[in-house]
Amino acid sequence: MWKPHIMVISGLTSGLVPMYIGEIAPKAYRGALGTLHQLAIVTGILISQVIGLDFVLSNDDMWPLLLGLSGAPAILQSLLLPLCPESPRYLYILLGKDQEAKKSLYRLKGPYDATSDLEEMRREKEEADKEARVSILSLIRSSVYRQQLFVALMMHLSQQLSGINAIFYYSTSIFSRAGVAQPVYATIGVGVINTVFTLVSVALVDKAGRRTLTLIGLGGMCCCAIAMTVGLKFQHEYSWMSYVSMSAIFLFVSFFEIGPGPIPWFIVAELFSQGPRPAAIALAGCCNWTSNFIIGMTFQYIQAWLDCYVFILFAVLLLGFTVFAYLRVPETKGKTFEEIAAVFQKGRKKQAQSPKDDTELQQLKTSTDA
Numbered sequence: 001m002w003k004p005h006i007m008v009i010s011g012l013t014s015g016l017v018p019m020y021i022g023e024i025a026p027k028a029y030r031g032a033l034g035t036l037h038q039l040a041i042v043t044g045i046l047i048s049q050v051i052g053l054d055f056v057l058s059n060d061d062m063w064p065l066l067l068g069l070s071g072a073p074a075i076l077q078s079l080l081l082p083l084c085p086e087s088p089r090y091l092y093i094l095l096g097k098d099q100e101a102k103k104s105l106y107r108l109k110g111p112y113d114a115t116s117d118l119e120e121m122r123r124e125k126e127e128a129d130k131e132a133r134v135s136i137l138s139l140i141r142s143s144v145y146r147q148q149l150f151v152a153l154m155m156h157l158s159q160q161l162s163g164i165n166a167i168f169y170y171s172t173s174i175f176s177r178a179g180v181a182q183p184v185y186a187t188i189g190v191g192v193i194n195t196v197f198t199l200v201s202v203a204l205v206d207k208a209g210r211r212t213l214t215l216i217g218l219g220g221m222c223c224c225a226i227a228m229t230v231g232l233k234f235q236h237e238y239s240w241m242s243y244v245s246m247s248a249i250f251l252f253v254s255f256f257e258i259g260p261g262p263i264p265w266f267i268v269a270e271l272f273s274q275g276p277r278p279a280a281i282a283l284a285g286c287c288n289w290t291s292n293f294i295i296g297m298t299f300q301y302i303q304a305w306l307d308c309y310v311f312i313l314f315a316v317l318l319l320g321f322t323v324f325a326y327l328r329v330p331e332t333k334g335k336t337f338e339e340i341a342a343v344f345q346k347g348r349k350k351q352a353q354s355p356k357d358d359t360e361l362q363q364l365k366t367s368t369d370a
Helices: 004-024 027-051 063-069 072-083 088-094 098-109 115-129 136-141 146-160 164-177 183-208 210-234 241-258 263-271 277-328 337-350 356-369
Strands: none
Touching: 004 027, 004 088, 004 263, 004 277, 027 183, 027 263, 088 098, 088 115, 098 115, 115 337, 136 277, 146 164, 146 210, 146 263, 146 277, 164 183, 164 241, 164 277, 183 210, 183 241, 210 241, 210 263, 210 277, 263 277, 263 337
């Protein structure tokens, strides 16, 4: 049954949590802490897959307990939420409460010299004071943030249109077609791989970088989608092709969790300054959930139409996203929010720029002040 309140909460947390993590995390560990958000999600998926087995809780006697357990994480999170300090950036940049921001930094990091962090926030506040807190509609219309917004939306589209949710939603039927005797256990195997390689991403994201892992992930998924197609096409002629299909699915999920899975959720917060950041995250989250819904609703019909060639469609999309990431996605590893914004400002200056952008920024600020 569709539960509107669950969907609303899912949408809010998928945007607010990465934004909060991005604002409180030190830049050296921003990627790893952002990836922990994805790790929590995939761990929850794996646990639900296991306890949802018929002989565990998914049976006539135990299903009420299975349903009730879904409220346990929410209760735990509600109890722990008061222990989370307010974002220092929010306190300093938006509210102008420098002492409260300093106390929040001490809660997060313990006693230390906060001068460098406060100085970074002071510079960011100076830049934020020059721009308005941009609304969603203003962000869509603005040419000032167009490059960042395009990259953010494409990152989220690459995550969902990669075909990963086709694997998650229909993995049991896909494994059945591939000739697996117990497809439900193979599906749980996908969940295990999902979790393990998210841990790999946590370890690598602040060393290898966001752009590198995204390229590796998208390129690897493209190759795996082609391998899946070959395996499904020739599984009746060659019995060992079922192993090719199954291996390709496991590798597909592995490459997804190395980069395209966790990175889009937190990179949006890195691409935008404090003013347009909330609107950008809202738009990116909407794009993600909408494309998720479209894939979930249409994949079975696409599969019926294309049959064993269904993953060729995703291979073509993944190739396009790989080329886009190579050409347009900047590396944000180890950079401050100011430095990341400067990358896009430099890109705009290389174009034939008129005074339109500066005028537009002033109009945004004036309309907000009014």
